[in-house]
Amino acid sequence: MSAELWPGDDHSPRSAAVVLEITHATLGGLVPDFSAAAEVSHRARANGTAVHIDGARLFNAQVASGIPVARWAALADTVTFCFAKGLGAPAGAMVVGDAQTVERARHVRKRLGGAMRQTGVLAAAGKVGLDRGVGLLADDHRRARCWRMPSRR
Known part of the structure; x- marks a missing residue:
């Protein structure tokens, strides 16, 4: 895992963010090495570059690695995770970050057409997923x- 940070110049912008994907679906659910992810995060932050964790299956990573979600999340400025991937909810995702960033994300989401009115139903399903689904992930991993993932040839 490496992070190539562009310093920017007259002809190209500097890197604005580094995104860590936890876990990597096309690699069979591979969980990245935590120390490597921490090093990438440290380098990015030392450069003044934001770090985002695409944690669609972040709770799977916790179960597979034994590293708590809070430690993974501490590597980033913002984190997203999905209630429907492994946690059993029918839909829904969450973005986590400071209040200003979350408010900006909410505003952009609505500008792009994501203004659902029945979010309480999805929120309830997400809560059930967090309360009960995480405990079932070890069995998912066993299964x-x-x-075996088919070969890509």
Whole structure:
């Protein structure tokens, strides 16, 4: 894992953000090495570059690695995770960050057409996923080990 940060010049912008994907779906749910992710985060932050974790399956990473979600999240300025990927909710995702960033994300989401009115129903399903789904992920991992991803040729 490496982060190539562009310093920017007259002809190209500097790197605005580094995104860490936790876990990587096309690599069979691979969880990145935590120390490597921490080094990438440290380098980015030392350069004044924001760090975002695309944690669609962040709770799977916690179960597979034994590293708590809070430690993964501490590597980033913002984190997203999905209630429907592993946690059993029918839909929904969450963005986590400081209040100003979350408010800006909410505003952009609405500008792009994401202004659902029945969010309480999805929020309830997301809460059930967090309360009950995380405890079931170890069994999901056991079952997934029995299945092999087809070769990409």
